[in-house]
Amino acid sequence: MVFLGGARRGRGFTLVELAIVLLIIAVLIGGLMVPLSAQLDIRNRAETDRTLAEAREALLGYAAANGRLPCPASSASNGRASPETCGAGGQCVCTNPHDGLLPAVTLGLQPTDGQGYAIDAWNNRVRYAVTSANAWAFTSNGNAGLSHTVQTSGFASLAPDLHVCASATGTTATECGAASDELSTSAAAILVAIGRNGPASHGADEAANLDPNRVFVFHPSTAESAPGGEFDDIVTWLSPNLLYNRFRTGMAGGFCKPPSRLWLIRLSRHPGPGRSSLGEAGDRHRSRIDRKIQEEGRAFRAHQGRRQKGDPGGPRKGCGRDICHGGQRAFLRPEEA
Numbered sequence: 001m002v003f004l005g006g007a008r009r010g011r012g013f014t015l016v017e018l019a020i021v022l023l024i025i026a027v028l029i030g031g032l033m034v035p036l037s038a039q040l041d042i043r044n045r046a047e048t049d050r051t052l053a054e055a056r057e058a059l060l061g062y063a064a065a066n067g068r069l070p071c072p073a074s075s076a077s078n079g080r081a082s083p084e085t086c087g088a089g090g091q092c093v094c095t096n097p098h099d100g101l102l103p104a105v106t107l108g109l110q111p112t113d114g115q116g117y118a119i120d121a122w123n124n125r126v127r128y129a130v131t132s133a134n135a136w137a138f139t140s141n142g143n144a145g146l147s148h149t150v151q152t153s154g155f156a157s158l159a160p161d162l163h164v165c166a167s168a169t170g171t172t173a174t175e176c177g178a179a180s181d182e183l184s185t186s187a188a189a190i191l192v193a194i195g196r197n198g199p200a201s202h203g204a205d206e207a208a209n210l211d212p213n214r215v216f217v218f219h220p221s222t223a224e225s226a227p228g229g230e231f232d233d234i235v236t237w238l239s240p241n242l243l244y245n246r247f248r249t250g251m252a253g254g255f256c257k258p259p260s261r262l263w264l265i266r267l268s269r270h271p272g273p274g275r276s277s278l279g280e281a282g283d284r285h286r287s288r289i290d291r292k293i294q295e296e297g298r299a300f301r302a303h304q305g306r307r308q309k310g311d312p313g314g315p316r317k318g319c320g321r322d323i324c325h326g327g328q329r330a331f332l333r334p335e336e337a
């Protein structure tokens with residue numbers, strides 16, 4: 001009897017002990033799970049930050065090489081800009097300027113999904129918007145593009161119009177609400193990663209980043225109970241000043257040839273035929289500067305040719321007249337490009 005009673009007490013004690021052990025394990029796992037998911041979230045956000053930074057650099061590189069920004073991809077363009085090439089007169093009217101996707105195929109970016117669209121760390125497609133201001137000058141080339149607009153009307157005429165606001169409250173289809181909510185009123189392009197919570201809209205603030213108007217929202221992450229709803233989007237935008245700077249540097253040579261002092265004189269004093277304020281004397285002076293620029297170009301190409309001994313083509317490809325001088329002309333003197 002003593003033995004049986006002892007055995008019964010032993011079994012009861014073991015079950016209670018087991019329950020306590022299970023409870024402790026559950027608490028420990030629960031305690032571990034929260035930091036793990038938080039850590040994963042931090043890692044994914046850092047990875048997405050890097051993806052967006054790379055995309056931004058790729059956009060600036062594309063602008064330097066092509067004299068314009070690419071159009072966003074549409075949901076049917078397989079990761080390519082929509083449209084990818086400009087029409088007559090160089091005008092590129094984008095199909096989805098404000099609600100399109102990053103054209104990873106056009107930009108040569110990775111990672112992408114199976115259809116060629118850039119994705120963030122949660123495998124959601126990265127969104128990209130571009131300004132349609134100045135009659136699409138930012139996405140166009142030729143007479144419709146930035147070069148010609150700057151040449152004919154000056155930098156001050158450029159008015160990129162994408163708005164980034166600190167809240168969707170009070171926004172219209174074209175503006176932020178209060179002036180204190182304005183983070184940018186002149187972005188040339190915007191990149192949006194829609195974050196962990198995916199494409200379903202979770203509140204007014206996230207909805208602003210999905211609709212087809214030119215007003216976007218960015219602020220630190222908030223929970224569902226916040227006035228603007230749950231928000232975990234990551235947003236970055238392209239300052240027009242950075243764009244102009246890279247644009248000019250890229251056109252002027254970058255890895256080819258630094259901008260010529262003569263070009264700067266030519267631009268500031270003698271912008272182009274019919275626009276010199278100095279009359280005939282000014283035109284003669286401009287012709288002299290042009291001859292010197294040509295001499296300088298010839299000397300530069302000869303120098304490049306000597307450096308590239310063994311290259312049957314003479315000057316290194318990509319550093320001849322077409323890229324350096326042609327590119328510079330496209331920016332400074334489109335009428336002669």
Ligand SMILES: [Ca+2]
Nearest residue numbers: 194195232233
């Ligand atoms: Ca989101």
